[in-house]
Amino acid sequence: MSSIAILVTYDLFRLDEKFIVDELRRRGVDFKLVNLDSLMFDTESITFSDPDNIVLMRSVSHTRSEVFSKLFEEIGLLVVNSFNTIWIGNNKFLSLVKLARAGVPVPRTVLAVNESKAVEAFKMLTDGSSPVVIKPLSGSWGRMVSLVYTNEELRLLVKHRQAMENPYMKIILLQEYVDKPNRDIRVIVVEDRAVAAIYRHAPSCEWRTNTARGGRAEPVRIDRDLEEISVRASKALGAYYAGVDVVESRDGYMVLEVNVVPEFKNVMRVTGINVAGEIVNMLLRLAKR
Ligand SMILES: Nc1ncnc2c1ncn2[C@@H]1O[C@H](COP(=O)(O)OP(=O)(O)O)[C@@H](O)[C@H]1O
Ligand SMILES: [Mg+2]
Incomplete structure (x- = not known):
């Protein structure tokens, strides 16, 4: 019988990953560091490692963390966090819905896919005395998160978003500004x-x-x-x-x-x-x- 190993999968090796690896080493845990760039999967022989192994998914890319976590789970590995968690977490609106349903207070948020719905949502979220926060459906490090104060600003922003290649960017989240x-x-x-x-x-x-x-x-x-x-x-x-x-x-x-x-x-x-x-x-x- 083989022992359980921990597979630390990554694409950008940051300090965070280094701290985890140092800790695994210090404890003498059996682990492997797997650069996702180095992997190749083949439908003819779709195995990857001992099915008892645990995968720690540390990819910085939303797409890769989704694709690989699902694939690892398909092969039978336990993935931390799971594909389902990563999938929900990468979708800000779905996450907020899950949170609200679990009784976690969240700022009121409306998803809109066109200009007229965005304008309608804007009216629902502010009486004009405070701005509204506009976010992409998916993203991090505060990128593309902006404040909108007027209808005109909002219409302009929505037009910019509609002109972007990435279809995800055309989906707009409008969120109550939290003072x-x-x-x-x-x-x-x-x-x-x-x-x-x-x-x-x-x-x-x-x-x-x-x-x-x-x-x-x-x-x-x-x-x-x-x-x-x-x-x-x-x-x-x-x-x-x-x-x-x-x-x-x-x-x-x-x-x-x-x-x-x-x-x-x-x-x-x-x-x-x-x-x-x-x-x-x-x-x-x-x-x-
Ligand atoms: N509704 C809000 N009201 C006030 N500040 C906000 C609101 N939403 C976001 N912010 C500010 O903008 C930052 C980035 O927003 P966030 O939703 O966390 O996006 P990201 O995933 O890009 O970090 C937050 O850390 C917070 O400081
Ligand atoms: Mg954030």
């Missing part, structure tokens, strides 16, 4: 625990707080409500682990999104908490099941 302090919270959840969290402050010239946009970070003491909402959010997507983006609205915490292939190096650096170690513990628990 929040100039920061949001990134919580790393591993199974049923919020293991670490940071505040991300927006840089002075920005309203988006993504650390990829140069925001400053600082550790958060995780209170009961924050723990509860972030674990519930991760579970709503069926994630083994996730990076949950939380904002502090006037009515309490709200979840903006759940990252299903989360970056956590900044959380580790700022809090000193060994998030990679927690992820490895989770993988070892899964291997025992």
